[in-house]
Structure formats: C-alpha cells, structure tokens
Amino acid sequence: MNHHHTTSREAVLALIESMLCGEITSEEHQQLNDLLRDDDRARLIFIEHMDLQAELLHLAGHARTVPDYALMPRPVGGATVRAVAWTLVAVTVVALMIVPSIIGYFARQPVALPAPKITPKPGPLPIVATLVADVDARWGEAMETPTLPVGTELRAGDWIELTSGAAILELRCGVRCVMSGRTLLSFDGGQNCFLDTGLATFDVPPEAIGFEVRTRGATFVDRGTQFGVSVGLMGESEVHVFRGLVDAQAESDDGTPQVVRLSRQQAARLNPQTRMLVPTRFNANTFAVPLAIAAGVARFTRNVRFVSEPLTEIVPPELTKFGHVFLCPETTTVLQSELVVHERFDFVSSGNPTPQRRLSAGTQLKSFLVHFSPGRECTVDGQITFQTPIAGLIVDSTGLVTTDPLFASRETSLQDADRPLRSIETPPDAVIASRGNVALYDRLRVSGPERKTLTFHLKGAQVDQFRVLLHAPPESSESHNAEE
Amino acid sequence: MATESPRTQFRSSLCNRDDDSDRYAEFVREYTRAYHRLYSFILSLVGNVHEADDLMQETGILLWQKFDDYASGTSFLRWARAVARNLAYRYYRSRKQACFSFDTDVMAKLAAAHVSAEEWLEVRREVLADCVEKLSLAERKLLDRCYAEHGSVKATAAEMNKTENAISKRLSRIRRRLARCVERTLGMADQS
Numbered sequence: 001m002n003h004h005h006t007t008s009r010e011a012v013l014a015l016i017e018s019m020l021c022g023e024i025t026s027e028e029h030q031q032l033n034d035l036l037r038d039d040d041r042a043r044l045i046f047i048e049h050m051d052l053q054a055e056l057l058h059l060a061g062h063a064r065t066v067p068d069y070a071l072m073p074r075p076v077g078g079a080t081v082r083a084v085a086w087t088l089v090a091v092t093v094v095a096l097m098i099v100p101s102i103i104g105y106f107a108r109q110p111v112a113l114p115a116p117k118i119t120p121k122p123g124p125l126p127i128v129a130t131l132v133a134d135v136d137a138r139w140g141e142a143m144e145t146p147t148l149p150v151g152t153e154l155r156a157g158d159w160i161e162l163t164s165g166a167a168i169l170e171l172r173c174g175v176r177c178v179m180s181g182r183t184l185l186s187f188d189g190g191q192n193c194f195l196d197t198g199l200a201t202f203d204v205p206p207e208a209i210g211f212e213v214r215t216r217g218a219t220f221v222d223r224g225t226q227f228g229v230s231v232g233l234m235g236e237s238e239v240h241v242f243r244g245l246v247d248a249q250a251e252s253d254d255g256t257p258q259v260v261r262l263s264r265q266q267a268a269r270l271n272p273q274t275r276m277l278v279p280t281r282f283n284a285n286t287f288a289v290p291l292a293i294a295a296g297v298a299r300f301t302r303n304v305r306f307v308s309e310p311l312t313e314i315v316p317p318e319l320t321k322f323g324h325v326f327l328c329p330e331t332t333t334v335l336q337s338e339l340v341v342h343e344r345f346d347f348v349s350s351g352n353p354t355p356q357r358r359l360s361a362g363t364q365l366k367s368f369l370v371h372f373s374p375g376r377e378c379t380v381d382g383q384i385t386f387q388t389p390i391a392g393l394i395v396d397s398t399g400l401v402t403t404d405p406l407f408a409s410r411e412t413s414l415q416d417a418d419r420p421l422r423s424i425e426t427p428p429d430a431v432i433a434s435r436g437n438v439a440l441y442d443r444l445r446v447s448g449p450e451r452k453t454l455t456f457h458l459k460g461a462q463v464d465q466f467r468v469l470l471h472a473p474p475e476s477s478e479s480h481n482a483e484e
Numbered sequence: 485m486a487t488e489s490p491r492t493q494f495r496s497s498l499c500n501r502d503d504d505s506d507r508y509a510e511f512v513r514e515y516t517r518a519y520h521r522l523y524s525f526i527l528s529l530v531g532n533v534h535e536a537d538d539l540m541q542e543t544g545i546l547l548w549q550k551f552d553d554y555a556s557g558t559s560f561l562r563w564a565r566a567v568a569r570n571l572a573y574r575y576y577r578s579r580k581q582a583c584f585s586f587d588t589d590v591m592a593k594l595a596a597a598h599v600s601a602e603e604w605l606e607v608r609r610e611v612l613a614d615c616v617e618k619l620s621l622a623e624r625k626l627l628d629r630c631y632a633e634h635g636s637v638k639a640t641a642a643e644m645n646k647t648e649n650a651i652s653k654r655l656s657r658i659r660r661r662l663a664r665c666v667e668r669t670l671g672m673a674d675q676s
C-alpha cells in the first residue's frame with residue numbers, strides 16, 4: 001500500500017463523510033461525482049462506505065425486513081379482495097406521488113392556514129448527576145472535551161470516561177460515586193448506571209435503596225450499602241460489598257436467572273463465558289483508591305496502604321508490613337473543647353521543629369490514623385495528599401491517648417492505647433543538641449499552598465502511630481458515614 | 485391525525501394483496517433474504533439514508549406489484565436491483581433540481597460496481613461486525629441511538645444535550661475508524 005493510495009482513499013472518504021454529514025458544498029459534490037465517474041477505485045471506496053453505512057443501520061435494527069406473516073391480519077382471499085387490494089396498492093402509490101405535490105402546492109400559497117398541530121420537540125434528558133470533585137482526572141474521548149470542570153451536570157444518557165485519575169460524582173438520588181482509573185460509565189437514569197469498564201465505588205444512602213449498577217451481563221442492586229464494582233476489558237465484572245447488602249443478578253445463556261445476595265465483605269464475579277455469578281474472595285484493596293478518595297484522600301505514594309474497614313484494635317497486630325504505612329480513616333468529630341495539635345514534627349528543620357497550634361471548640365475535624373509497623377528495621381519515605389487542608393498532627397503518646405476517644409471508630413477497641421512507644425519518638429536531647437544525626441529520626445512535614453500534603457520519613461522496627469486531622473466541611477459525606 | 489407511514493402502507497398492501505398465501509410467502513421469503521443487499525445497493529446509488537429509505541419503500545411496493553413478472557427460481561436480487569435502479573433513475577430525474585444527486589451515468593457505474601463487488605462486500609460485512617464490537621460502549625450506544633429504527637442525529641443531539649453537528653462529527657469519526665478497522669483486518673487476513 002503506497003502513500004498515494006492512502007491519501008487518495010482518505011480524500012475520497014473525506015468527501016463521502018462530508019456528504020453524509022450534510023456539509024458537502026456544490027463544488028465538492030461535483031468533485032465527488034466526477035471521481036465516481038472516472039476513478040474505479042474511488043467508486044469502490046464509495047460503495048464500500050455506503051455498504052458500511054447500510055450494515056450499521058442493519059445492526060442497529062433500522063433496516064427491518066418484511067414483518068412476519070403470522071404477525072399480520074390473515075387476509076380473506078378471493079377475487080374481490082384481490083381487486084380491492086390492487087386498488088389500495090394503486091391508491092397508495094398514487095398517494096405517495098401526489099401528496100407531496102399537494103402539500104408543496106399548499107405550502108407555497110400565501111393563504112392563512114389553520115394553526116399546525118405542534119409536536120413537542122424532544123427536550124434534553126433530565127440532569128442526574130454532578131461532578132463534585134476530581135483528582136488528577138484525564139478525560140477520555142467520550143467526553144468530547146479535554147477538561148470537565150467541577151460542577152458539570154450530567155444528564156441521563158451521558159457518558160463519562162476517565163483515562164486516569166479519579167472523579168467524584170453526586171447523583172440527584174443521593175448516591176455518591178467515585179470512579180477511578182480508566183473507567184467508562186453512563187447514567188441511564190436517576191436510579192441506575194452502566195459501568196462499561198473500570199472501577200467505581202457507590203455509597204448509597206437509605207433513600208436511594210434499589211439503585212442499580214449494570215454491567216455487561218450482570219446487574220447489582222443495592223439494598224442500602226457501600227459497594228464497589230469492577231469491569232475488566234473482556235467484560236468480566238466483580239462486585240465487592242463493603243457495607244450492607246447487594247443483590248447480584250445475572251442471566252445465563254439459556255435464560256436461567258440467577259440472584260446472589262451478598263453481605264458485608266462478600267464478593268461475586270460474573271464469569272463472562274458461562275454468564276454465571278460465582279463467589280470470589282473479598283478484596284477491598286482492589287478499590288483502595290476510590291475508597292480513599294471517597295474518604296477525603298486525594299493521592300498517596302505506593303508505600304501507603306489505605307485501610308477501608310474500621311480498626312478492631314487501636315494498635316492492630318494484623319497491620320504489620322515491611323516497607324509500608326497504613327492509612328486508617330477514623331471519624332469526623334466536632335471539638336467540644338480546645339485541642340492543641342502539632343503543625344509538623346521535623347527536627348531537621350531550623351527554628352522550632354514541632355510548632356503547635358490551638359484548634360478552638362466547635363471545629364469539625366476528620367481524623368486519619370497513620371500506622372507504621374514494619375516488623376523489622378526499616379525506613380519509609382512517602383507522601384499523602386488530602387482533599388482538604390491539614391489542621392494539625394497528633395504525634396505524642398499523651399495526645400494520642402487523649403484523642404483516641406474523640407476520633408477512633410466505635411468498633412475500635414482502645415485496650416492497648418497506652419502501650420509504650422506507640423507514638424513517634426522524639427530524638428534524645430543530646431542528638432537534638434548536636435544536630436548531627438537528627439535526620440535518622442522520624443519526621444513529618446505539612447506542605448502545599450493549602451497545607452494538604454503530608455510528607456513522612458519513618459524509621460525503626462517498632463510501631464509508630466500519629467493522627468492527621470483535617471478540616472472537615474460541615475456537610476461532608478464522611479460525617480454521614482461516621483454517624484451510621 | 486396520525487398519518488400512516490410508507491412502511492405501514494406497504495405492510496397493508498402486502499396484507500391486501502395476499503389472497504394467495506403461497507405466492508405471498510414466497511415474496512416475503514425472497515424480499516427478506518434480499519432486503520439488506522438491496523438496501524445497500526440503493527444507498528450506493530443515492531448516498532443518503534433518508535432518500536434510500538423512501539426509495540426502498542417504493543421499491544418494495546413496486547416489487548410486490550410486479551411480482552407476477554418475477555420467475556420463481558431465478559435471482560430475485562438481480563430482478564429487484566433492476567427494478568430499484570430504474571426507480572432511482574426516474575426518482576432523480578424528476579427531482580434533480582431539488583437536491584444533490586449523481587449524474588445518471590455515474591449511478592449506472594455505481595450500480596454495476598456494486599453488483600461486481602457483492603462478494604467482497606459480504607466479506608467486509610463480517611469483518612465490520614467484529615470491528616463494531618471493538619468500539620467503546622459509548623460509541624456503540626451512539627450508533628444504536630442514531631441508526632435505530634426511530635433514531636436520528638437530531639433526536640440524539642437533543643437527548644444528549646449536544647449540537648447536531650457534534651453528533652454528526654462523532655458519527656463520522658466512528659465510521660472512518662470502522663472503515664480503517666475493516667481495511668486493517670482484511671490486510672492482516674491477506675498476509676496470514
């Protein structure tokens with residue numbers, strides 16, 4: 001295939017498409033007419049493209065064939081009926097030929113005609129969702145736009161396609177949806193959506209029970225819950241239930257319906273070959289990013305593990321992993337009295353390494369517990385960026401024990417809260433004084449124009465914990481969750 | 485007052501004509517079998533879906549009217565194409581001033597080329613179905629909306645709150661991508 005051929009083919013296709021889009025000019029039409037007369041190859045390209053158009057119509061059910069005989073009234077038959085039939089056929093044909101002329105004639109007459117019957121034009125479909133936030137979102141081709149401003153309203157039938165990053169959508173029915181990574185989603189109506197590919201979590205309030213997430217071959221019906229759905233490139237879909245109940249529905253190839261009720265920490269997978277739902281291992285890690293985003297985190301480094309479930313113990317023995325820290329969301333609380341917090345914990349920095357600030361009573365705060373338990377000697381450097389500004393840090397043992405009852409989840413046992421060396425260790429005075437090797441010790445920095453980013457350097461083999469307190473908006477979804 | 489569509493009229497004409505169920509059944513069978521290729525043929529002559537729809541309806545009525553001329557056992561498609569081609573010529577001669585249309589000699593060349601390319605087009609149709617499957621769901625859904633029986637660019641644009649031009653452009657991109665996909669696939673098939 002040489003270049004000339006390719007260019008020629010594209011040029012012919014451009015003319016044809018211009019014609020199909022209704023944008024062809026008289027000159028272009030003449031050019032196409034001449035090409036089709038003189039150029040065999042152009043003629044074949046035209047026929048191929050028209051056949052493609054016909055096939056698309058056929059696939060979409062446009063070009064219907066003659067209706068089935070059984071669906072039509074059975075004719076009586078006989079010569080009289082035949083004569084009547086011929087007359088009707090003739091009348092039909094004549095009508096087809098004459099009626100446009102008659103209509104055209106009257107259309108040209110300057111006579112006041114009776115007011116035409118107005119057929120209401122199909123209006124835009126209702127708005128069903130609003131983009132309330134995004135994190136480094138890059139939008140796909142379905143969006144027709146490189147950027148989608150926060151606040152954009154989506155109508156029923158609209159598609160939203162992410163190629164990377166994450167987006168938070170709030171549906172009119174109250175459902176909060178976080179889509180993450182390469183994801184294509186459509187809201188078919190106010191009470192359902194279609195997930196074509198990718199990853200999304202859904203937080204469904206009681207008033208939206210019955211909300212459906214459809215995938216190719218499966219439907220997941222919410223029964224008051226938080227759940228995640230993933231759909232792979234081959235159409236295989238999984239549902240993982242974080243809270244509440246979900247009815248997973250599918251229909252096998254032979255039409256047998258299947259409904260599987262899933263409860264907390266259960267999951268099911270649709271086998272795309274058999275179209276059957278099968279139990280699969282619950283794995284909240286698959287949805288760590290959207291869950292973290294739903295909880296108020298924007299992004300974090302690879303060595304951070306987001307823990308979506310409330311801790312059972314304040315120092316959880318199961319969260320021990322070399323080279324990682326665990327980010328555990330806690331509750332949102334309004335301070336009843338003043339609270340003193342650290343602005344940073346950084347003995348490398350000059351001046352005051354641990355400045356403090358006072359948060360007044362009435363401040364609403366969302367808390368995250370950062371847990372580091374490597375099991376053996378280890379240094380971890382990483383970063384967590386939140387969606388809202390960091391109000392302060394609780395890094396010392398006293399502070400942690402004092403604020404545990406305020407921020408720890410109700411499910412969390414505080415039995416081991418006063419264990420020694422739970423908090424971040426302060427370098428010995430002698431080390432601080434010499435300023436020689438303070439870099440070997442733990443440090444926390446808060447940065448960014450809105451103080452949303454926490455940079456940590458944690459070192460040691462034992463447990464280290466500290467609390468990150470964020471300014472929480474009064475109507476945050478987290479507070480809603482915390483109250484449940 | 486609701487007006488009967490040409491399709492309904494055609495359906496009625498079929499019902500009324502059919503006092504000979506065997507003959508009727510034969511017509512339905514042949515017409516159904518030939519419908520898709522006949523539509524593609526007509527579309528190739530006129531290059532416009534709306535006019536192809538109109539011509540297809542008129543051709544259907546005419547074919548039923550002339551069905552006694554058709555000899556059972558011969559190629560229905562060949563006979564139907566001849567009827568459609570003549571109807572298209574007449575149609576365009578009568579209204580050439582009103583719209584874009586190709587010269588009749590061009591239409592004759594297109595008709596001949598379509599007949600000789602029939603097997604090739606059949607191969608391409610099979611490949612096209614696979615290419616459509618490779619489109620994103622958003623693209624497939626857009627095709628479904630615009631190409632469905634009662635679908636249109638205008639209605640889809642209104643439903644999606646987009647301009648007709650934006651929808652037309654998207655459809656155009658999809659068609660060109662599909663055309664490239666078919667070419668690429670057939671090119672690969674040739675090499676293998």
